[in-house]
Amino acid sequence: MTPAASTKPYPHLFAPLDLGFTTLRNRVLMGSMHTGLEDRRRDFPKLAAYLAERAAGGAGLIVTGGFAPNVEGWLKPFGGKLSWPWETGPHRQLTRAVHEHGAKLCLQLLHAGRYGYHPLQVAPSKLKAPINPFTPRELGARGIERQIRAFASAAARARDAGYDGVEVMGSEGYLINQFTAPRTNRRDDAWGGDARRRMRFAVEIVRRVREACGPDFILVYRLSLLDLVEDGNTWDEVLEQARAVEAAGATIINSGIGWHEARVPTIATSVPRAAFAGITGRLRPHVSVPVVAVNRINMPEVAEEILASGQADLVSLARPLLADPEWPNKARAGRAGAINTCIACNQACLDHIFVGKVASCLVNPRAGHETELRYEPTANPRRIAVVGAGPAGLACATVAAQRGHHVTLFEASDRIGGQFNLASRIPGKEEFTETLRYFRHRLEDTGVEVRLGTVAGPAELAGYDEIVLATGIVPRKADFPGADDPRVAGYMDILSGRVQAGPRVAIVGAGGIGFDVAEFLVHEGQSPSLDPVRWRAEWGVDLDGNARGGLATPAPEAPARQVWLLQRSPGRPGARLGKTTGWIHRATLRHKKVRMIGGVEYLGLEADGFRVRIDNAEQLLEVDTVVVCAGQEPRRELQARLEEAGITAPVHLIGGAYLAAELDAKRAIDQGSRLAAGF
Numbered sequence: 001m002t003p004a005a006s007t008k009p010y011p012h013l014f015a016p017l018d019l020g021f022t023t024l025r026n027r028v029l030m031g032s033m034h035t036g037l038e039d040r041r042r043d044f045p046k047l048a049a050y051l052a053e054r055a056a057g058g059a060g061l062i063v064t065g066g067f068a069p070n071v072e073g074w075l076k077p078f079g080g081k082l083s084w085p086w087e088t089g090p091h092r093q094l095t096r097a098v099h100e101h102g103a104k105l106c107l108q109l110l111h112a113g114r115y116g117y118h119p120l121q122v123a124p125s126k127l128k129a130p131i132n133p134f135t136p137r138e139l140g141a142r143g144i145e146r147q148i149r150a151f152a153s154a155a156a157r158a159r160d161a162g163y164d165g166v167e168v169m170g171s172e173g174y175l176i177n178q179f180t181a182p183r184t185n186r187r188d189d190a191w192g193g194d195a196r197r198r199m200r201f202a203v204e205i206v207r208r209v210r211e212a213c214g215p216d217f218i219l220v221y222r223l224s225l226l227d228l229v230e231d232g233n234t235w236d237e238v239l240e241q242a243r244a245v246e247a248a249g250a251t252i253i254n255s256g257i258g259w260h261e262a263r264v265p266t267i268a269t270s271v272p273r274a275a276f277a278g279i280t281g282r283l284r285p286h287v288s289v290p291v292v293a294v295n296r297i298n299m300p301e302v303a304e305e306i307l308a309s310g311q312a313d314l315v316s317l318a319r320p321l322l323a324d325p326e327w328p329n330k331a332r333a334g335r336a337g338a339i340n341t342c343i344a345c346n347q348a349c350l351d352h353i354f355v356g357k358v359a360s361c362l363v364n365p366r367a368g369h370e371t372e373l374r375y376e377p378t379a380n381p382r383r384i385a386v387v388g389a390g391p392a393g394l395a396c397a398t399v400a401a402q403r404g405h406h407v408t409l410f411e412a413s414d415r416i417g418g419q420f421n422l423a424s425r426i427p428g429k430e431e432f433t434e435t436l437r438y439f440r441h442r443l444e445d446t447g448v449e450v451r452l453g454t455v456a457g458p459a460e461l462a463g464y465d466e467i468v469l470a471t472g473i474v475p476r477k478a479d480f481p482g483a484d485d486p487r488v489a490g491y492m493d494i495l496s497g498r499v500q501a502g503p504r505v506a507i508v509g510a511g512g513i514g515f516d517v518a519e520f521l522v523h524e525g526q527s528p529s530l531d532p533v534r535w536r537a538e539w540g541v542d543l544d545g546n547a548r549g550g551l552a553t554p555a556p557e558a559p560a561r562q563v564w565l566l567q568r569s570p571g572r573p574g575a576r577l578g579k580t581t582g583w584i585h586r587a588t589l590r591h592k593k594v595r596m597i598g599g600v601e602y603l604g605l606e607a608d609g610f611r612v613r614i615d616n617a618e619q620l621l622e623v624d625t626v627v628v629c630a631g632q633e634p635r636r637e638l639q640a641r642l643e644e645a646g647i648t649a650p651v652h653l654i655g656g657a658y659l660a661a662e663l664d665a666k667r668a669i670d671q672g673s674r675l676a677a678g679f
């Protein structure tokens with residue numbers, strides 16, 4: 001029976017893939033993600049538990065985080081590597097853990113080249129990366145041979161450790177990609193000059209890995225299909241590389257999209273779903289090995305469509321399996337609505353890695369912490385009241401109910417979600433609605449009693465064993481002269497549609513919400529994040545193979561309004577936004593000609609506009625509306641009322657109710673989940 005004729009959900013996604021010497025049980029490849037657990041031997045039991053959950057959840061082929069083939073290839077000093085015999089042993093825990101659950105496991109071999117954050121780094125040419133303070137040493141011919149040998153012997157060690165294969169990282173701007181692209185390879189010897197010599201390093205590594213590991217070993221080659229930097233490869237050069245690595249012994253070609261130094265977003269939430277699958281589709285007819293589509297594939301219908309339309313043979317899900325290890329099993333069982341969807345926020349995965357913390361997930365705080373954050377059934381079920389169905393309250397109520405407690409969730413408004421309902425209205429944050437859909441399922445599955453439209457007070461909360469206040473925040477009011485004028489609105493008024501902004505707007509406060517409100521105001525009509533063609537035009541992404549590196553000239557659409565985004569503190573607005581996404585918000589607003597100004601003193605709203613002082617000079621900003629995004633205060637007056645009413649049950653504060661400063665959904669969900677894990 002052909003997959004299409006099957007009556008099972010997602011027939012293409014769950015069709016096995018025969019590789020000749022081995023078979024993958026389905027088309028879900030868990031893409032490589034560095035978790036921070038790869039670097040120290042003592043963290044391997046945690047890494048094994050993390051991988052085991054993803055294997056048990058139904059992934060077909062899992063690729064580990066990157067391991068360097070030698071010290072020169074380290075991502076950072078003392079990062080994970082596999083170059084000595086004694087480094088092999090601990091890996092057996094990982095391969096055993098994954099094989100127990102029927103998945104295959106590949107080790108990713110990643111040589112960072114000039115992206116290595118240490119002074120031992122090497123590269124084809126002595127050119128510093130714009131995102132790294134270290135300048136690499138240029139490799140000589142013997143040094144190049146040493147790197148190739150290191151790849152081959154690390155692959156052989158991986159085979160000894162029980163891995164089913166390796167993935168050779170040839171994209172994202174790491175060493176192999178530095179050889180293939182003219183941007184970073186300025187050599188004029190056997191390893192550089194024309195395209196054939198630039199790709200020789202990649203091809204030689206694949207050939208020698210195959211030689212070292214034999215024919216029955218999976219060799220995934222991650223090929224940079226779009227470099228998205230100046231002086232990247234042309235499409236013809238990419239095709240030539242693809243054919244050459246296939247001939248050299250690659251079993252599967254995975255897609256790589258964009259170097260780390262690229263200034264085009266590739267995985268952020270504002271990137272449309274499957275925005276880059278088309279480029280894998282363009283490659284597929286030119287090779288005979290299976291190809292993998294990547295980036296922003298977060299729901300089964302997206303994955304199925306890519307496979308059914310013939311764009312790829314496998315789909316790579318990385319962050320979506322951090323968010324929900326059970327993703328494949330739920331999809332196969334026809335329970336896609338129960339998937340905890342990755343919203344591509346990067347807040348707990350990539351942002352953590354950037355500051356040296358273990359990667360986790362905003363919507364699933366257990367990710368990376370499987371051994372210590374466990375939701376065990378309770379031996380002592382209690383009656384628990386949770387007040388507020390924002391992210392904190394939802395996480396707390398569902399984890400407590402999953403563990404067997406009797407939970408009632410009170411929500412004043414007519415829907416669950418709290419501020420996430422506003423966040424999902426921001427163009428580029430549409431994914432946030434998936435979290436609310438997930439929680440709706442979860443409330444039902446875990447049997448939480450939900451009371452919408454109920455403002456909980458002492459009367460409603462009498463008789464419970466534990467009371468959790470997840471009542472969120474109240475927006476802070478601004479205090480400039482004229483702040484009571486009808487032309488001044490709060491961000492909630494604007495985002496909820498209660499107030500329409502005029503054509504010229506000043507935003508007071510340039511935190512995360514100020515930036516989001518600016519994006520809301522400058523966009524009109526359908527969000528480009530829901531329209532890949534418009535989105536690619538805005539950022540200058542060429543999938544047609546015309547522009548070198550896939551980098552065309554960006555053509556942003558005109559802004560819907562003229563916006564000033566202001567903050568009192570000096571310096572560049574947006575400096576405190578997320579490490580991996582802040583630059584995208586700033587670039588988007590620059591495209592839309594938003595004036596982002598720090599060091600502003602608000603002198604007051606006047607008849608003709610908003611008077612401010614910037615750099616000791618007064619200015620009148622001729623605006624029709626001022627939107628206040630000046631942070632928040634905790635909403636927790638209920639705590640005192642409960643005390644006054646003589647309610648003695650323990651009262652717990654979480655999320656914004658606990659602390660409004662630096663609040664985000666990551667903390668809210670984490671705090672709610674951890675509190676409930678301890679009840």
Ligand code: FAD
Pocket residue numbers: 345347387388389390391392393410411412413416417418419420422423426454455456457470471472473495512513516517635638654655656657663664665666668
């Ligand atoms: P809230 O979400 O504020 O929920 C509190 C709930 O309690 C509300 O539903 C309220 O109606 C209810 N309630 C209050 N009192 C009572 C009562 N007495 N009885 C019953 N119910 C009551 N965070 C991120 O991490 N990443 C982002 O990208 C992001 N973007 C955002 C964009 C916007 C535009 C906004 C507004 C917020 C954004 N946030 C983001 C912040 C995030 O939404 C909040 O941190 C999170 O919602 C806080 O969760 P919470 O549960 O503490 O409170």
Ligand code: NAP
Pocket residue numbers: 347476477478479508509510511512513514516566567568569570578629630631632661662663664665
């Ligand atoms: P915020 O980040 O604390 O920013 C508040 C802004 O208001 C600051 O720019 C502050 O800077 C200004 N401000 C404070 N008091 C003021 C006053 N009295 N008058 C005028 N301006 C004042 O808060 P937020 O923007 O409301 O965001 C709330 C939380 O949601 C944040 O912690 C954030 O992490 C989260 N969030 C995250 C994202 C994301 O993409 N990750 C997006 C949205 C929200 P000055 O004092 O310099 O003016």
Ligand code: SF4
Pocket residue numbers: 319320322323341342343344345346347348349350360361362363364
């Ligand atoms: Fe996805 Fe955000 Fe979780 Fe990372 S933290 S896996 S981007 S939901």
